[in-house]
Amino acid sequence: MPVYNASSDVNNPQKGLRLADIPAHDPFVLADKHTGDYYLYTSGIPRLNGMDRYGVITYKSTNLSDWEGPYIVFTNPHGIWANPLHGAWAPEVHEYKGRFYLFVTLHNNDRPLEGAPVNGYAKHWRGTVIAVSESPEGPFKLLKEDAPVLPETMMTLDGTLYVDEDGSPWMVYCHEWIQTIDGTIEAVRLNNDLSEAIGDPIVLFNASEAPWENKDDLPDDRIRVYVTDGCQLYRTSAGHLVMLWSSYESGSYVQTIARSKTGKLEGPWEQLEPLVKGDSGHGMLFRTFEGTWMLILHQPFKMPESRCKLYEMEDTGDSLRVVTAREDLHGVTG
Template identity: 70%
Template sequence: MNVYNAASDPANPRPGHKLADIPAHDPFVVADAATGIYYLYTGGSPRLHGMDRYGVLAYKSRDLADWEGPYVVFAIPDGAWAHPLHGAWAPEVHAYNGRYYLFVTLHHNDRPLEGEAHGGYRLQWRGTAIAVADSLEGPFELMDREGPIPPLNHMTLDGTLYIDEAGCPWMVYCHEWVQTADGTIEAVRLKEDLSGRVSEPIHLFSGSEAPWDNGELPAGGSRSMYVTDGCQLYRTSGNKLVMLWSTYEAGSYVQTIARSVTGTLEGPWEQLDPLVGDDSGHGMMFRTFEGAWMLILHSPFRMPESRCKLYEMTDSGDSFVVKS
């Protein structure tokens, strides 16, 4: 059954939407200086948007207040490893070597993985794929129709692009707690053209390293679960490498941040104080055309109530904090 509102109808894109109107999860914003347009990306679904398959939607704005859309920029194609009716999560778009690359987590719920699942869920195909386009408005086409970038026998999500000090591309992603119980953040080095990986995963840190008790022991379970979601990497003005990520605190979603002690992807990583609570998370940061750092995230966690919220950020040199 569709849950309709004008701000979520890709058959009739229109201007004048506010963020409070737009059902959105895992938001990602690109500030395109060439056109003066902000692009907001979020997942699109048959239930919420009347689409015939899952995909990615984009909204456009010149002031972060009024948004036009939604526009379909990607739809899961027939014949790919992912099922078109099983979900598209955490889309993000990166400019790289003259083209635009969509990172999006796809699924095939009917293809099980071996091993013990946790939290009452099941192990299945899940991982971040990469699609490419010549425009921020797509259409984006999958680069590899056979599988995601991380290892296929790993249940993963929320992959993002990171370029290291030598100019080498990496995908940093979350290894799902459903498979590991203690979710992790991991990374694989990518081919120069982003068409696949050229390394095995490296471990960055575990969800249980949060500086508060973020574990949950399900009824009848024998091991606590620790969620890792929404990894995003940035450099401060003081050249500190930090990572946004999300987990839980007392059953509520929380936006938090970590910092690399060495300033490199390999870490080790130290966990800092959370940025935003109140069932908020899976955020990313971008700079406005005026140069201000902004954090966008979704709250509350569950759809269709979830909406985007914006916070101005302060770059302290050592980290980022919400501007008071």
């Protein structure tokens, strides 16, 4: 049983926390220009955060060094297609047309899918949902309760919002390797209020296209799989469309990046050299109020040891590069 961390108790929010004090996975930061606050979103976990079911929590900061929280912004509802006790993965919040939209992946382990487990992982209902609020602090309400954005049998996860050059919204997401063996990153167009998917999804690329991906030797009883996690899209200063995503190299989590050769979502996509290794990943970019690009990711992968790490980034025009790890903002564990 993990050691309980009182600084992460939603019943006892605290001020003056450092990132080292906050168990977190799949972090997402919204820099809210309306209030001057940074909001750090991560999964709300009953055994770590004092909640009665899974959901989404946030921490607030004005300087990226001192954080306040946690506060609940979303609680998995009872009576929907997902089970509120089976997890809430990879939350992120986007401002879109004056409202705030939460993307989060929910599960129902009690609804198995056909097919044998893959390397010990069983197939079951999973999917990204979208919820809305008038405030980045929630509460967020699901746009639809009877199903995720795409069918729950597809095992989609880590959905993110992308608005294309024509102003059309898309959900870009990962298709679970448990179901596909070679995980993919895909996209589906959304209607203007983000409540429904329009048309069929398109495949952007496969995890195996990364030349460094999963080159280690496997035991005879293991299947070679390729993982896609944590997709995020950005337009560089020179107009290139790049995507952050994560996978594994020799069993260690990696934060990597891809670039569209056409500048369009449909690609084709080329895989660039990873940005951060060392069991680090599921990162996203945000711009500080001073105009600096920052990458936030979690390291190491395993909870509850996982913590957020910040890296100052440079937009080189054709891509992004790490300038330095901001150790001054991490705090000290122990």
